[in-house]
Amino acid sequence: MITTLQQAQASRYSTKVFEAGAQVDPDKIDALIDTLCLAPTSINSQPWHLYVISNDEEKARLAEAAWDNNKPKFADGSHLFLFCAKTEFGEAEVRAIEQMVAQVRGGEVDEARVAMMTNYVNAMSPAERQEWMKRQVYLVFGQFLLSCALLDLDSCPVEGFLPEQMDPLLDLQAKGLTSVVAGVVGQRSETDFNTLDKAAKVRFARPQMVTEIR
Ligand SMILES: Cc1cc2nc3c(=O)[nH]c(=O)nc-3n(C[C@H](O)[C@H](O)[C@H](O)COP(=O)(O)O)c2cc1C
Numbered sequence: 438m439i440t441t442l443q444q445a446q447a448s449r450y451s452t453k454v455f456e457a458g459a460q461v462d463p464d465k466i467d468a469l470i471d472t473l474c475l476a477p478t479s480i481n482s483q484p485w486h487l488y489v490i491s492n493d494e495e496k497a498r499l500a501e502a503a504w505d506n507n508k509p510k511f512a513d514g515s516h517l518f519l520f521c522a523k524t525e526f527g528e529a530e531v532r533a534i535e536q537m538v539a540q541v542r543g544g545e546v547d548e549a550r551v552a553m554m555t556n557y558v559n560a561m562s563p564a565e566r567q568e569w570m571k572r573q574v575y576l577v578f579g580q581f582l583l584s585c586a587l588l589d590l591d592s593c594p595v596e597g598f599l600p601e602q603m604d605p606l607l608d609l610q611a612k613g614l615t616s617v618v619a620g621v622v623g624q625r626s627e628t629d630f631n632t633l634d635k636a637a638k639v640r641f642a643r644p645q646m647v648t649e650i651r
Pocket residue numbers: 449450451452453507593594595596597598618638
């Protein structure tokens with residue numbers, strides 16, 4: 438398991454050129470989606486929503502909101518994963534989660550916990566709360582990247598798009614959502630210039646990144 442994990446992380450890289458028209462194994466996409474749905478978030482808030490787009494016209498349409506260097510990735514990848522954050526989070530959302538807890542585990546809704554969690558989120562300003570929700574999205578996103586590697590799926594993380602252009606394309610505001618970050622999954626092209634044989638992984642050495650206090 439340890440070797441598998443390290444190998445997966447060492448062998449993944451950001452695919453810059455995808456093979457247009459190449460489809461990835463739908464079973465792997467299903468496994469990936471199911472895995473992401475189990476991701477942990479602060480106070481189990483789960484303030485995120487994921488769009489998984491495999492329709493060619495739709496990918497091309499959404500590519501319009503991407504930076505120019507990322508447009509071909511959106512269009513040529515097999516699946517575009519668009520990670521969104523909720524735009525509101527208050528008592529109603531806390532209550533919905535606690536109702537789910539009561540349903541799954543049995544018993545009544547824990548009103549004290551509803552009050553405590555509502556106080557926790559209400560203590561943040563609206564801007565801080567939005568930022569907090571985006572951080573939860575990034576937790577899921579990190580798991581997406583590692584999961585792709587473990588499933589041997591080529592992927593590219595993409596922050597390079599304009600949420601203010603993306604959101605209207607999917608009518609996200611009306612759905613109480615805003616786009617945060619994207620991931621393209623597909624098959625690397627032979628012309629990809631970023632494969633590890635052409636562009637070795639560059640990371641700081643462990644002592645520069647980690648202080649171990651034993
Ligand atoms: C949050 C995030 C956003 C990124 N956005 C883009 C992007 O918009 N376009 C792109 O080509 N690469 C993007 N990358 C790829 C990074 O440049 C890449 O992960 C980094 O250089 C390390 O290389 P590696 O992923 O190949 O190991 C992004 C990576 C992360 C983690």
